[in-house]
Amino acid sequence: MGGSNDSLLAARLAAGDDRALAEAFDRLAPAVYSGALRVLGDDAAAQDVVQDVFVELWRHPGRYDPAVGTLRTYLAVLARHRAVDLVRSELRRVARQEHSYRLAPGQPGPSPCEEVMASEVATAVRAAIRLLPDGQRRVVELVYFTGLTCREAAKAAGIPEGTAKSRLRLAIARLETVLDRQLLGPS
Amino acid sequence: MTPGDRGPALPAGLRDRVLAASLGARAAGLPAPVPAQISPVEALRRGVSAVGETLRALPREDWGRPALRGLDVQGLVGHLTGVDEDVHRCLAGDPEVAAASHVGSTQPAAARQAGHPPEDTRAEWRRAAGRTIELVATADLHAEVAVHGLRLPLGLLLVVRAFELWVHDNDIRQAVRMPPSVPDASTLRLMTEAAAGLLPHAAAATGLTEPTSVHLVLTGPGGGTWDVLMGQVAPSPAAVTIVTDAVGFCRLAANRATPDMLELHVTGDPGRANAVLAAASALALD
Numbered sequence: 193m194g195g196s197n198d199s200l201l202a203a204r205l206a207a208g209d210d211r212a213l214a215e216a217f218d219r220l221a222p223a224v225y226s227g228a229l230r231v232l233g234d235d236a237a238a239q240d241v242v243q244d245v246f247v248e249l250w251r252h253p254g255r256y257d258p259a260v261g262t263l264r265t266y267l268a269v270l271a272r273h274r275a276v277d278l279v280r281s282e283l284r285r286v287a288r289q290e291h292s293y294r295l296a297p298g299q300p301g302p303s304p305c306e307e308v309m310a311s312e313v314a315t316a317v318r319a320a321i322r323l324l325p326d327g328q329r330r331v332v333e334l335v336y337f338t339g340l341t342c343r344e345a346a347k348a349a350g351i352p353e354g355t356a357k358s359r360l361r362l363a364i365a366r367l368e369t370v371l372d373r374q375l376l377g378p379s
Numbered sequence: 380m381t382p383g384d385r386g387p388a389l390p391a392g393l394r395d396r397v398l399a400a401s402l403g404a405r406a407a408g409l410p411a412p413v414p415a416q417i418s419p420v421e422a423l424r425r426g427v428s429a430v431g432e433t434l435r436a437l438p439r440e441d442w443g444r445p446a447l448r449g450l451d452v453q454g455l456v457g458h459l460t461g462v463d464e465d466v467h468r469c470l471a472g473d474p475e476v477a478a479a480s481h482v483g484s485t486q487p488a489a490a491r492q493a494g495h496p497p498e499d500t501r502a503e504w505r506r507a508a509g510r511t512i513e514l515v516a517t518a519d520l521h522a523e524v525a526v527h528g529l530r531l532p533l534g535l536l537l538v539v540r541a542f543e544l545w546v547h548d549n550d551i552r553q554a555v556r557m558p559p560s561v562p563d564a565s566t567l568r569l570m571t572e573a574a575a576g577l578l579p580h581a582a583a584a585t586g587l588t589e590p591t592s593v594h595l596v597l598t599g600p601g602g603g604t605w606d607v608l609m610g611q612v613a614p615s616p617a618a619v620t621i622v623t624d625a626v627g628f629c630r631l632a633a634n635r636a637t638p639d640m641l642e643l644h645v646t647g648d649p650g651r652a653n654a655v656l657a658a659a660s661a662l663a664l665d
Contacts, residue, residue: 208407
């Protein structure tokens with residue numbers, strides 16, 4: 193879809209034209225949904241991403257600048273950020289659950305962690321983590337999956353705390369890049 | 380839809396849910412961002428201020444330049460004085476100004492400027508405009524008033540006056556080759572609301588009687604979206620969508636632009652859309 197159409201659509205959205213919103217949804221929601229579904233592997237979560245993305249577009253249409261790129265790309269970026277946010281919070285939830293499971297061993301049945309790890313979300317995250325360099329992967333595992341603080345993780349890994357922090361930052365940046373590629377693909 | 384846009388079928392109900400959530404976050408019709416809301420009195424005050432600035436910048440020789448309807452700049456400022464004087468009479472309850480002609484009634488005020496120094500003309504207008512602002516500052520803006528063939532709430536009359544001030548400001552600016560001015564978004568929003576609200580009356584006046592539903596989308600600062608019903612009431616009126624720039628539409632409504640001068644995006648019956656645009660021109664908010 194051409195940029196001039198996107199410009200007009202953006203102007204209509206800013207003018208409060210609800211039909212423009214419906215048009216944008218009909219044209220672009222399938223791509224947003226499928227991209228989110230690919231990353232998250234969860235239909236309900238993917239639907240939430242679609243809703244968040246279009247509500248954001250409708251509330252703040254001026255944040256989309258047709259001179260910078262197509263509306264499709266803009267929505268893909270919005271969806272990517274939202275999906276990565278969801279993955280991050282899922283990572284933290286997994287870490288918390290795994291930590292509490294280790295603190296209370298011997299509980300009957302599968303742990304919450306095991307259930308979550310079976311999900312496609314965790315699979316995608318694990319796959320992305322496997323692509324990290326060893327040093328970064330080790331810090332991510334210690335912080336997110338063992339639930340250590342950066343200082344504790346540094347001590348456990350035998351590295352200075354500053355190094356642990358910088359490895360964690362680099363790892364998160366890399367994770368986002370890898371997860372981004374899985375989201376909507378090239379626009 | 381381009382091939383790249385295609386994706387899997389969306390889950391049932393997702394479209395309705397997303398659209399409802401969006402419209403819950405911002406009602407349809409409202410622009411984003413919404414300009415700061417101002418009162419019609421403030422819109423008038425800003426209009427007066429804008430014209431005042433233009434006049435202050437004019438060298439003496441520019442006051443004699445032809446501006447509008449055979450009036451030079453000085454005569455046009457006299458016309459503005461005449462309009463304010465008629466508004467004063469209207470607010471004082473003088474029934475004669477209700478049906479008076481907007482141009483004819485103000486002609487004496489325009490004509491009497493000839494031979495006077497421009498500073499006197501400007502000062503006289505400024506006093507008249509200031510008196511109007513004084514009179515309406517504490518008035519009931521919902522009270523109905525009648526002037527120059529219009530019967531409308533006072534607040535709407537003040538917006539129409541702000542509209543007129545903007546239009547004549549630009550008449551003067553054009554006459555002296557100054558760049559055109561655009562009202563601030565808050566004032567423009569009141570003007571677009573007024574124009575959209577008056578559209579059915581203009582349609583009736585121009586003979587558009589066929590039932591027509593107009594989805595009017597005015598883009599840019601001060602714009603918005605309106606669904607306006609025109610003509611006879613009918614269960615299934617012809618649907619027309621008109622999308623254009625808010626300032627351009629105001630120029631159309633002020634009879635300072637024709638539809639072919641606007642960047643228009645029209646869907647629906649083209650003939651009906653043309654009739655709607657002709658009705659907008661007939662508003663003649665100048």
